[in-house]
Amino acid sequence: MALVFVLFLLFMMMGMPVAFAIGISGAVFFVQLGTLPMTIPVQLFLTQSQNFVLLAIPLFVFAGNLLNETGITNRLLKLSSILVGHYRAGLAQVTVVLSAMMGGISGSAIADASMQGRILRDGMLARGYSRGFSAGIIGTSSLIVTMIPPSIGLVLYGSIGEVSIGRLFAAGIVPGLLLTAMLFAGVAYVARRKGYQPERQTRAPLKEMASTFLECIWAFFFPIILMVGLRMGIFTPSEAGAFAVVYALVIGILVYKELTWKKFLKTLESTAVDIGMIMLVINMSAIFSYGITWERLPETLAYALLGLSSVPWVIMLIIVLFLLVAGMFMDSTVLILLLTSIFVPVAGTLGIDLVHFGIVMVLTLTVGLLTPPLGVVMFVVCSIFECSVIEFVKESWIFMALVVLVVLLVIFFPGLVLFLPNLFFGT
Amino acid sequence: QPQADAEKFVLRFNHVLAPTEPYHQGFLNWAEQVRVRSNGRLTIEVSHSAALGREEDIIEQLRMGANIGQNTDSARLGMYVPAIAVMNAPFFIETIDDVVKLKELPTVQQWLKELELKFGIKVLSFQWVQGLRHMVTNVPIRHPRDLAGLRIRTPGAPIWQESVRAIGATPVALPFGEIYTALQTDAIDGAELVYRNVIGAKLWETADYFSETGHILLINFSIVGRAWFDSLPEELQTILIEENMKAGLATSRGMEADIAAARELLIANGMTIVTDVDRAAFRAAGNAAYTVLNLTAARDQIYKELGRPTP
Amino acid sequence: MKALARIYDLICRAEMTLVKGGIAILTGLVFVSAVARTLGRPVGWAVDIAIFLFVWCVFFCADIAMRQGKLVTVDIVTMHLPKRARYYLQFVNNTLIVVFLLFLIRYSIPLAYTSRFVRFQGISWFSYTWVVISMPIGATLLLITTVLKMREHYIKGC
Ligand code: NA
Numbered sequence: 039m040a041l042v043f044v045l046f047l048l049f050m051m052m053g054m055p056v057a058f059a060i061g062i063s064g065a066v067f068f069v070q071l072g073t074l075p076m077t078i079p080v081q082l083f084l085t086q087s088q089n090f091v092l093l094a095i096p097l098f099v100f101a102g103n104l105l106n107e108t109g110i111t112n113r114l115l116k117l118s119s120i121l122v123g124h125y126r127a128g129l130a131q132v133t134v135v136l137s138a139m140m141g142g143i144s145g146s147a148i149a150d151a152s153m154q155g156r157i158l159r160d161g162m163l164a165r166g167y168s169r170g171f172s173a174g175i176i177g178t179s180s181l182i183v184t185m186i187p188p189s190i191g192l193v194l195y196g197s198i199g200e201v202s203i204g205r206l207f208a209a210g211i212v213p214g215l216l217l218t219a220m221l222f223a224g225v226a227y228v229a230r231r232k233g234y235q236p237e238r239q240t241r242a243p244l245k246e247m248a249s250t251f252l253e254c255i256w257a258f259f260f261p262i263i264l265m266v267g268l269r270m271g272i273f274t275p276s277e278a279g280a281f282a283v284v285y286a287l288v289i290g291i292l293v294y295k296e297l298t299w300k301k302f303l304k305t306l307e308s309t310a311v312d313i314g315m316i317m318l319v320i321n322m323s324a325i326f327s328y329g330i331t332w333e334r335l336p337e338t339l340a341y342a343l344l345g346l347s348s349v350p351w352v353i354m355l356i357i358v359l360f361l362l363v364a365g366m367f368m369d370s371t372v373l374i375l376l377l378t379s380i381f382v383p384v385a386g387t388l389g390i391d392l393v394h395f396g397i398v399m400v401l402t403l404t405v406g407l408l409t410p411p412l413g414v415v416m417f418v419v420c421s422i423f424e425c426s427v428i429e430f431v432k433e434s435w436i437f438m439a440l441v442v443l444v445v446l447l448v449i450f451f452p453g454l455v456l457f458l459p460n461l462f463f464g465t
Numbered sequence: 466q467p468q469a470d471a472e473k474f475v476l477r478f479n480h481v482l483a484p485t486e487p488y489h490q491g492f493l494n495w496a497e498q499v500r501v502r503s504n505g506r507l508t509i510e511v512s513h514s515a516a517l518g519r520e521e522d523i524i525e526q527l528r529m530g531a532n533i534g535q536n537t538d539s540a541r542l543g544m545y546v547p548a549i550a551v552m553n554a555p556f557f558i559e560t561i562d563d564v565v566k567l568k569e570l571p572t573v574q575q576w577l578k579e580l581e582l583k584f585g586i587k588v589l590s591f592q593w594v595q596g597l598r599h600m601v602t603n604v605p606i607r608h609p610r611d612l613a614g615l616r617i618r619t620p621g622a623p624i625w626q627e628s629v630r631a632i633g634a635t636p637v638a639l640p641f642g643e644i645y646t647a648l649q650t651d652a653i654d655g656a657e658l659v660y661r662n663v664i665g666a667k668l669w670e671t672a673d674y675f676s677e678t679g680h681i682l683l684i685n686f687s688i689v690g691r692a693w694f695d696s697l698p699e700e701l702q703t704i705l706i707e708e709n710m711k712a713g714l715a716t717s718r719g720m721e722a723d724i725a726a727a728r729e730l731l732i733a734n735g736m737t738i739v740t741d742v743d744r745a746a747f748r749a750a751g752n753a754a755y756t757v758l759n760l761t762a763a764r765d766q767i768y769k770e771l772g773r774p775t776p
Numbered sequence: 777m778k779a780l781a782r783i784y785d786l787i788c789r790a791e792m793t794l795v796k797g798g799i800a801i802l803t804g805l806v807f808v809s810a811v812a813r814t815l816g817r818p819v820g821w822a823v824d825i826a827i828f829l830f831v832w833c834v835f836f837c838a839d840i841a842m843r844q845g846k847l848v849t850v851d852i853v854t855m856h857l858p859k860r861a862r863y864y865l866q867f868v869n870n871t872l873i874v875v876f877l878l879f880l881i882r883y884s885i886p887l888a889y890t891s892r893f894v895r896f897q898g899i900s901w902f903s904y905t906w907v908v909i910s911m912p913i914g915a916t917l918l919l920i921t922t923v924l925k926m927r928e929h930y931i932k933g934c
């Protein structure tokens with residue numbers, strides 16, 4: 039397995055497309071082992087795209103591209119420049135708020151980042167934000183989606199650890215809002231340092247606000263209508279993307295009348311390219327993960343680390359550091375699958391509330407979506423913004439640091455997390 | 466042959482359930498007994514939550530000779546030998562004792578032989594019984610007509626879909642993990658599950674009633690690849706099978722014994738258990754599934770061998 | 777040669793048309809499935825077919841993305857290398873990709889054969905083989921694209 043890791047890093051350094059660097063190094067494991075059928079890598083790749091939950095990704099990508107062509111994005115940009123145009127880097131604030139709203143609909147950070155990357159890219163670049171900064175804030179803010187319910191990571195943790203999904207969902211709300219606030223502040227700080235000017239000097243007059251709001255009302259309603267549909271049980275989170283597409287179509291054809299057949303076909307074309315680059319990475323990573331699972335690497339390491347100490351807070355610290363590092367090399371879903379059953383009993387004996395622990399665990403693991411060497415969200419936003427990983431890291435490390443700060447706050451102030459579930463479900 | 470004796474074997478055994486489910490402990494017990502009895506020559510490593518992969522994929526892998534095993538059900542095995550799916554049909558059999566009897570029947574033996582010789586799937590045993598499946602809903606279910614128009618989540622395979630349709634509900638295929646949220650948002654009206662599932666997912670938070678329809682007795686199979694199995698010395702083959710049966714039966718009986726406590730737990734959490742279910746009406750309705758899926762002949766043959774009257 | 781180029785161009789256009797149709801249809805199917813369930817008449821096959829289309833779309837989309845040079849790469853190291861080194865590295869990369877794709881094609885064929893008993897999503901008349909053959913076909917398309925890229929790379933020189 040060591041060889042697999044070395045090859046993976048080597049291939050990436052050689053400038054091989056990331057998807058193939060992951061897939062080829064992953065396949066080396068099977069060749070090395072020699073006892074497993076070589077058909078398994080083929081199976082793993084195929085099975086990955088038969089996952090109903092992953093189907094949300096192409097749907098939201100399609101929705102994002104359609105929103106651009108139907109005039110909804112333009113109005114969203116106009117509305118946001120009226121509402122937050124007097125802030126520095128107002129559009130970066132918009133993506134933070136938008137993720138908080140999308141958090142109530144989608145459970146996938148990848149889907150959110152690819153949709154918003156598509157929607158906001160041109161607007162952000164036109165306003166002179168650097169590629170690294172824009173990709174950075176869209177990537178980081180997409181983590182909000184994984185905390186605000188519904189959340190795929192929390193469902194997985196809850197099912198494996200037999201922890202109430204309802205409580206976990208309620209517990210995710212405050213950290214989600216905390217992330218939103220932190221990133222809001224982070225954008226303000228970075229924008230000042232980088233000298234991004236506000237689009238307008240003063241707050242827009244109320245009258246202008248009202249008229250623009252009316253003009254752009256369908257853009258504003260986009261996430262709200264989706265949320266209502268979800269709460270009414272018309273669709274499940276995995277199906278929400280399809281409704282976003284239909285919403286964009288209806289508004290684009292009937293209300294704004296900007297969507298033509300030609301534009302529709304063009305949208306499908308750019309969607310195809312996006313799906314190709316995103317899904318190839320995701321499918322190949324299934325091949326890579328298998329060896330790690332087969333060798334029981336995370337479990338073995340986790341048990342070894344847990345043996346290092348018996349002091350509760352040291353153990354907690356070890357767990358968090360371990361999750362942080364593990365998340366850098368592996369998909370968070372696979373890690374939740376492998377590690378929940380090891381850490382939940384440990385957390386239990388330490389007297390840590392399992393809902394609290396679940397939030398810490400899922401939040402910490404999702405940080406890995408943003409970090410090299412293997413961060414799927416990072417790859418997605420970097421490819422949409424055509425920026426290098428170096429640029430991305432250089433310009434968004436502050437945002438990542440803020441996410442880690444939220445993790446720390448959540449660890450040391452369990453009340454932040456447990457307040458809402460206790461309120462809804464009793465103690 | 467001392468050299469063959471020294472050879473060590475490893476089996477990776479995969480199941481889809483959570484590690485907190487009694488099954489996981491059951492498989493671990495099996496692994497431990499096999500290790501002890503074989504003096505460490507045969508090791509079984511158990512993976513939960515489908516960590517090793519999707520059930521269908523694992524079955525293909527073991528057919529190709531990988532040292533992998535899987536806990537599966539008759540719906541999946543029915544893809545290879547269609548008649549086996551009958552064991553998943555509504556009200557086919559209803560007790561663990563009947564499951565034990567099944568394994569001796571010539572017809573069942575013949576099915577298993579076909580699985581082994583034609584498809585390379587070796588069934589170690591099917592003594593793993595998860596229990597009777599009941600209805601989790603927000604209205605009490607006493608009669609098939611109470612299910613009319615209700616969207617009930619069920620696994621995707623045709624035998625599941627048709628069984629649920631036969632007893633009056635509208636089947637909806639959703640992943641297991643989505644049950645909680647789908648119930649909460651009313652995307653579905655209910656699900657059909659065993660007691661243990663309701664506790665695991667804490668479904669009392671989103672549903673009020675658990676009606677004991679007992680429409681399906683969920684039987685699981687422990688399978689490995691024939692090629693790998695044949696590579697084992699005979700002694701180890703025997704140990705593997707005998708211990709699997711023992712562990713399976715013990716786990717099934719344990720889960721059955723736990724139902725009383727499970728019932729208490731559900732009630733304590735505010736759920737109403739409906740016990741006055743018109744089982745006869747459900748049983749009669751369930752017949753439709755056999756006709757639709759062409760399983761009547763298989764059922765009648767098994768009943769004949771069991772010495773039971775055919776409906 | 778010219779005829780070959782024409783055929784390849786045709787394949788590319790067919791690929792794009794299929795993908796466009798595929799994405800539109802799979803979106804529609806997911807939508808219809810949700811609406812039908814809400815109306816109390818679930819159509820189970822809708823999502824099954826959507827997932828089936830998704831598998832195929834992934835390969836075609838990947839091929840299109842690759843042809844347009846849109847696959848993500850990390851250039852931390854390569855950007856500092858001399859042009860000549862980069863030229864040879866890219867040749868090595870592409871060769872490895874070709875070998876890997878051949879590996880996928882080689883092993884997807886026996887899998888397609890043994891999967892003939894497996895029903896796709898449990899649908900009795902639909903074999904999983906239809907899913908598996910997306911791999912040899914998809915990987916072959918990727919293979920052609922890679923080889924053409926290598927050729928172009930070679931012609932352009934250092
Ligand atoms: Na965002």
Ligand code: NA
Nearest residue numbers: 141144183188
């Ligand atoms: Na969410």
